[in-house]
Amino acid sequence: MIYIKKDMCKGCGLCIEFCPVNILKFSEDLNEKGVYPPEVTDINKCIECENCMIYCPDFAIFLEKGGVKNEK
Amino acid sequence: MLKDIEHPLQKYIRPGTNYTTCPGCGNGILAQSTLRAIKNLELDFDNIVFVSGIGCAGWIPSPSFNTDVLHVTHGRAIAYATGVKLTNPKLKVVVFSGDGDLSAIGGNHFIHAARRNIDLTVICVNNRIYGMTSGQAAPTTPKNSKTTTTPYGNMENTFDLSDLAKSAGATFVARWTTYHARQLTKSIAKAIDKKGFSFIEAISQCPVHYGKVIGMRNDAPSMMKEFKSKSIHINKIDSLSNESSDDKIIVGELVNENEKAELTDLMQSLRTEVGTDG
Ligand SMILES: Cc1ncc(C[n+]2csc(CCOP(=O)(O)OP(=O)(O)O)c2C)c(N)n1
Numbered sequence: 001m002i003y004i005k006k007d008m009c010k011g012c013g014l015c016i017e018f019c020p021v022n023i024l025k026f027s028e029d030l031n032e033k034g035v036y037p038p039e040v041t042d043i044n045k046c047i048e049c050e051n052c053m054i055y056c057p058d059f060a061i062f063l064e065k066g067g068v069k070n071e072k
Numbered sequence: 073m074l075k076d077i078e079h080p081l082q083k084y085i086r087p088g089t090n091y092t093t094c095p096g097c098g099n100g101i102l103a104q105s106t107l108r109a110i111k112n113l114e115l116d117f118d119n120i121v122f123v124s125g126i127g128c129a130g131w132i133p134s135p136s137f138n139t140d141v142l143h144v145t146h147g148r149a150i151a152y153a154t155g156v157k158l159t160n161p162k163l164k165v166v167v168f169s170g171d172g173d174l175s176a177i178g179g180n181h182f183i184h185a186a187r188r189n190i191d192l193t194v195i196c197v198n199n200r201i202y203g204m205t206s207g208q209a210a211p212t213t214p215k216n217s218k219t220t221t222t223p224y225g226n227m228e229n230t231f232d233l234s235d236l237a238k239s240a241g242a243t244f245v246a247r248w249t250t251y252h253a254r255q256l257t258k259s260i261a262k263a264i265d266k267k268g269f270s271f272i273e274a275i276s277q278c279p280v281h282y283g284k285v286i287g288m289r290n291d292a293p294s295m296m297k298e299f300k301s302k303s304i305h306i307n308k309i310d311s312l313s314n315e316s317s318d319d320k321i322i323v324g325e326l327v328n329e330n331e332k333a334e335l336t337d338l339m340q341s342l343r344t345e346v347g348t349d350g
């Protein structure tokens with residue numbers, strides 16, 4: 001399960017770049033900061049590697065391990 | 073609806089604060105690497121004091137780390153940290169310093185703290201530039217780089233901060249980049265755990281002011297991919313010719329000595345010996 005605190009995101013793209021299974025992309029919803037935060041395309045492919053969390057400079061994306069499917 | 077779940081490091085963050093860094097700045101990655109090291113060591117956060125100087129790097133612990141943080145004058149973080157440690161040796165003292173803060177204006181504090189082998193952990197955010205003041209050359213700026221103050225290219229030689237710490241007597245020295253966030257966490261944990269002067273050189277990206285110098289303006293992903301491709305582990309260095317190693321970033325734990333005589337311990341023994349204890 002990936003959590004994204006949309007309004008904390010500054011749109012740097014690091015999580016997207018370093019997701020080894022390419023399931024993150026910029027969404028089309030502008031956030032409070034005026035950037036497009038990421039969204040998960042296919043949570044079933046997530047290998048829970050934690051790269052997105054570890055490389056996010058703004059504590060905006062993190063995960064809860066255990067293979068729970070993404071909630072909307 | 074999303075459950076109101078918190079970031080696993082949230083408990084270390086002072087409520088109401090957030091990072092005011094530019095998008096993609098390495099500082100937030102280093103904040104996480106450090107907090108994760110503290111979490112893994114299961115240290116009591118209240119027993120750690122952070123000290124930072126002036127520059128963007130100074131804002132890593134201050135005000136966001138929810139424990140005692142001293143945010144002091146430019147270049148003097150190690151001097152204040154020395155005071156804290158000598159006054160209360162039971163505290164773990166961790167310094168955050170930019171490359172300019174540490175090696176230009178604060179260069180003497182740095183080498184003498186290493187020489188004294190005082191039990192501090194110093195984390196230098198080396199983005200090879202003065203970030204906060206908009207990109208002037210630092211002692212760490214690579215030769216020929218065009219910066220705000222070196223429009224025709226930097227003609228000065230570059231300090232190797234880890235080598236400096238090593239020669240000055242540090243007990244533990246590691247260099248990694250923000251790409252190596254996991255390795256950083258392990259080395260920072262070792263550095264905090266180990267008695268003596270420990271130095272962590274974290275090569276980091278300033279996508280705004282250094283990015284523009286190297287054709288990667290506001291492009292943190294490219295800067296970090298470059299860290300990955302340029303890094304070579306110290307254990308593999310012999311297989312490289314000198315020529316090809318010039319452009320490389322040598323990463324790894326460069327010094328990991330057995331614990332040796334440390335300043336606060338020596339002070340304590342002296343107090344006992346001359347009878348001024350208590
Ligand atoms: C005594 C003094 N001299 C100069 C300055 C201006 N100044 C502020 S930050 C800085 C350098 C910051 O560079 P660095 O330490 O590399 O930190 P960064 O912003 O890159 O993280 C300078 C020269 C100051 N604040 N105080």
Ligand code: SF4
Nearest residue numbers: 019046047049050052
């Ligand atoms: S945990 Fe790893 S695989 Fe899952 S979204 Fe994050 S980076 Fe991608």
Ligand code: SF4
Nearest residue numbers: 009010012013015056
């Ligand atoms: S790494 Fe963080 S700040 Fe950067 S785009 Fe991803 S969520 Fe946003």
Ligand code: SF4
Nearest residue numbers: 093094097128203278
């Ligand atoms: S100026 Fe550079 S070092 Fe400072 S916050 Fe912005 S990106 Fe980070």
Ligand SMILES: [Mg+2]
Nearest residue numbers: 170171201203
């Ligand atoms: Mg700097």
